[in-house]
Each structure stands twice: as C-alpha cells, then as structure tokens.
Amino acid sequence: MEALRHVIDIRQFREPERLEEFLESAAEMERHARQGTLPQIMKGRILAALFYEPSTRTKFSFESAMIRLGGEVIDTESAAQFSSAAKGESLPDTVRIVGRYADVIVIRHPEEGSAELAARYSPVPVINAGDGAGQHPTQTLLDAYTIRKELGRLDNFTIAMVGDLKHGRTVRSLCYLLACSKNVKIIFVSPDSLRMKDDIKQYLTEKGVEFNETGRLEDAARQADILYVTRVQKERFASLKDYNKVKGCYVIGRETLGLMKKDAIVMHPLPRVDEISPDVDSDPRAAYFRQAENGLFVRMALLKMVLGVA
Numbered sequence: 001m002e003a004l005r006h007v008i009d010i011r012q013f014r015e016p017e018r019l020e021e022f023l024e025s026a027a028e029m030e031r032h033a034r035q036g037t038l039p040q041i042m043k044g045r046i047l048a049a050l051f052y053e054p055s056t057r058t059k060f061s062f063e064s065a066m067i068r069l070g071g072e073v074i075d076t077e078s079a080a081q082f083s084s085a086a087k088g089e090s091l092p093d094t095v096r097i098v099g100r101y102a103d104v105i106v107i108r109h110p111e112e113g114s115a116e117l118a119a120r121y122s123p124v125p126v127i128n129a130g131d132g133a134g135q136h137p138t139q140t141l142l143d144a145y146t147i148r149k150e151l152g153r154l155d156n157f158t159i160a161m162v163g164d165l166k167h168g169r170t171v172r173s174l175c176y177l178l179a180c181s182k183n184v185k186i187i188f189v190s191p192d193s194l195r196m197k198d199d200i201k202q203y204l205t206e207k208g209v210e211f212n213e214t215g216r217l218e219d220a221a222r223q224a225d226i227l228y229v230t231r232v233q234k235e236r237f238a239s240l241k242d243y244n245k246v247k248g249c250y251v252i253g254r255e256t257l258g259l260m261k262k263d264a265i266v267m268h269p270l271p272r273v274d275e276i277s278p279d280v281d282s283d284p285r286a287a288y289f290r291q292a293e294n295g296l297f298v299r300m301a302l303l304k305m306v307l308g309v310a
C-alpha cells in the first residue's frame with residue numbers, strides 16, 4: 001500500500017489493510033526496542049517539533065523515537081511565545097521555512113484545521129500532533145495499538161468514553177477509527193454540557209455504529225471492556241466559571257473498578273488531573289501508563305512511514 005506523506009486525519013487509516021500494516025510496523029519497532037536492536041534508519045535526518053500548546057508525552061515520544069532511530073531533533077519549547085509567531089508570522093510562512101531546515105514537521109496548534117493548513121505549505125511531511133478541539137490522529141494510533149495488545153482484538157467490544165467529549169480531540173479521532181471496526185459499541189458518558197458533538201454522532205450513525213449517551217458512569221463501567229477516561233479540557237472553556245461547574249465530574253476510583261469486568265481495561269490519553277484516583281494505578285486493569293509507553297513505538301513507525309525509509 002502506498003505510504004502516506006502527511007498524517008492529518010485519522011480517517012486516512014480507515015482501510016483495514018493500512019491500519020493492520022501500520023500496527024505491525026509499530027509492533028516490529030517494539031520488538032527491536034525491547035531487544036536493543038533498533039535500526040538506525042533516521043541517521044542524517046532532522047525532526048522539527050513545532051508545538052504551540054503544552055505537551056509532555058506527544059512531544060517527548062516523537063523526539064525520543066527520532067533520536068532512538070539515529071535521527072536528530074530541533075524544537076521550540078513554546079512556539080506561540082518563542083517562534084516568530086510571536087512577531088506575527090503566519091503558519092504557512094513558518095512551515096515553509098522550518099521545512100527547509102528539517103525533514104519532517106510534527107505540529108500541535110490550538111486551531112482546528114491548522115495541521116492541514118501547514119501540510120499545504122510544507123515542503124516536507126507534516127504530522128498532526130493535535131489541532132485544537134479537532135483531532136489527534138497519532139494518539140488514536142497508539143490507542144488502537146494498545147487496545148489490540150491488551151484485548152487481543154480491535155473489534156467486538158464495548159467502549160465507554162468518559163469525561164469531556166465536547167472538547168476532547170482524542171475521543172473524536174478514536175470514534176472515527178472505531179467506526180471501521182466490527183461490532184464495536186460506544187457508550188458516551190458525560191455531563192450534559194460536555195456531550196459528544198453532532199458531527200461525530202452523525203458519522204457513527206452513517207457507519208452503522210451503535211452508540212448511546214448517558215450521564216451515569218456506573219452502568220457504563222459494568223458493561224465496558226474499555227473505560228476510556230479523559231480530562232476536562234480547561235483550556236477550551238470560555239471562562240473559569242464554566243470550567244468550575246464541570247471539573248471533577250467523574251472520578252474513577254476503587255469502587256468503579258469493583259463494578260468493572262475482570263478483564264476490562266482503563267485507558268486515558270493523559271495527563272490526568274483528578275479523573276482517575278492514584279489508587280487505581282496498581283490494578284492490572286489500569287493500562288494508561290502502558291498506553292503512554294506504546295506511543296514511542298507507534299511514533300517510530302509513523303516516522304518510518306512518512307519518511308519512506310526501509
């Protein structure tokens with residue numbers, strides 16, 4: 001299958017063969033990483049991390065992936081403040097230039113559609129590391145990798161998505177991808193004001209995916225094979241007052257675990273604030289730290305794919 005040049009929208013992975021091929025490549029990276037035999041395929045190449053929003057996992061795992069494969073990294077700690085954006089430079093101009101200094105650009109930006117805009121002007125591949133409340137396709141690839149590894153399958157399960165479904169980009173991308181899987185049922189658990197947006201619900205309906213919405217965590221926890229918990233996205237609220245109304249709306253604790261199936265898992269893209277109590281961490285069903293580690297292997301495979309190296 002022809003390799004993708006840019007990774008902007010998770011729907012680029014909707015053909016099962018593409019996803020399968022990709023997840024296999026990530027698994028190969030994991031095997032190499034565990035055996036200490038990572039191929040130095042990025043030697044002489046440079047990754048530019050252009051982050052206009054905070055990040056720990058996404059930025060570091062991309063950078064670590066590049067370095068562990070023999071490549072190098074240039075980055076800006078906070079592009080909104082420390083790149084020429086602060087002087088008023090447009091995003092197209094910035095990527096035109098950065099693309100002359102680097103071989104691949106990984107971008108995170110507060111505006112929806114920004115990664116697509118960047119890709120239009122960039123002379124090198126662009127990877128979307130989160131565009132506002134839009135999408136986060138590389139997170140979804142690591143989520144899919146994690147589900148397959150933990151459950152042993154990417155179909156036939158019930159997933160409860162919990163928290164801020166209105167502003168969270170990870171759940172949006174995940175819905176797009178799961179719409180391609182067979183026999184997946186989605187339970188959206190959120191306060192009324194943070195419900196999943198209509199465009200995604202319409203997409204799921206068109207694809208024939210069964211979903212329902214509830215405010216009650218308990219029933220969903222009993223039914224789910226995966227509890228996918230998200231943070232209330234403070235930075236996307238118009239006012240602190242609005243945020244305070246919903247913050248702490250769901251907290252996964254030992255009682256929640258007590259309701260869950262024995263072989264279910266708890267996922268979270270992280271960072272968590274207060275939505276999963278730390279005493280859940282030691283339960284074998286808490287998969288979120290393993291999930292974050294998987295980001296490294298998935299991003300190695302992504303770099304390999306967009307740079308077209310053997």
Ligand code: NCD
Nearest residue numbers: 057058130136231269270271
């Ligand atoms: C997520 C994001 O940036 O959307 N973080 C991540 O990349 N793992 C989730 C979040 O910030 O809540």
